[in-house]
Amino acid sequence: MAWNGEKLLTAIGQSNPRHCITEAHLVELTGLAARQVKQSASTLIGHGLMEKTVRGCLRLTSAGRHAVESGASIHPRRALKDTLRVRVWRAVRLRRKFTVPDIIGLVADDTARGDITSNVQKYICALAKAGYLIELPKREACISPTSPGFKRWWLQDIRDTGPLAPVLYLEKKRVYDPNTDETHDIGDPLPNPLPPAGEGTNVKGIL
Structure with a gap:
């Protein structure tokens, strides 16, 4: 059974993962109590999966969107580990x-x-x-x-x-x-920028 935080992620992902959504709207979408939405949102924010905007609504971070898109299972205790x-x-x-x-x-x-x-x-x-x-x-x-x-x-x-x-x-x-x-x-690394002056010109690349 999915824990409440996963229900929030799923609801936002199905609504619009790049837009913010209010806690009241999440209550409607998930059927959870307002207290449950607030607690689960706090856990997700602490793990970097969700953020609260200046307008007071909730939005997935890039990590949160990745979790939704990949179907990753997020445990409430492991989330903050x-x-x-x-x-x-x-x-x-x-x-x-x-x-x-x-x-x-x-x-x-x-x-x-x-x-x-x-x-x-x-x-x-x-x-x-x-x-x-x-x-x-x-x-x-x-x-x-x-x-x-x-x-x-x-x-x-x-x-x-x-x-x-x-x-x-x-x-x-x-x-x-x-x-x-x-x-x-891992097998196709990004090119490394040149080192600043004084660091030396013989710095190896990553390949």
């Missing part, structure tokens, strides 16, 4: 230039499951192949004398598309960006 990839993207935006160990140090906590190093590396690699990150030419030294060092990555301002974490669909080899409502193939 602070996932590892959400924390990784937040840390990447904070650091700008970093290594994988830098990010792990910021995102690891008691809730992390599985091989966190592998999970972070997989997500960072996908972001790089999708064109978000540039691999810097100079590696960071590590303890092992035989190791070439840790790769250093750079998130340029032009590639910082917003606060919502890009979603990795590994089986489809795609990254969906809820900030821009765009999907990027």
Whole structure:
């Protein structure tokens, strides 16, 4: 059985996913009580799937429209979950230039499951192949004398598309960006812009 938030998404999607709609109209469309509409809308807003306009009506964000179009099932508790990839993207935006160990140090906590190093590396690699990150030419030294060092990555301002974490669909080899409502193939990354003066001209591309 769909929870109330999914009923709201469906109602707005069937009405007009790009237009705003009042809570009163949602009550009519869904048959829910006004209190239920308000609570569910608050949950969806908190997850970045819906926004309230200056006119006081509700409208789907690009992530919300993607959820409706893809038929994604959204659980009310999972919707607000602070996932590892959400924390990784937040840390990447904070650091700008970093290594994988830098990010792990910021995102690891008691809730992390599985091989966190592998999970972070997989997500960072996908972001790089999708064109978000540039691999810097100079590696960071590590303890092992035989190791070439840790790769250093750079998130340029032009590639910082917003606060919502890009979603990795590994089986489809795609990254969906809820900030821009765009999907990027991992095997066909965006061209990287030239680095600013002083960063060096030998910065590698992502291919």
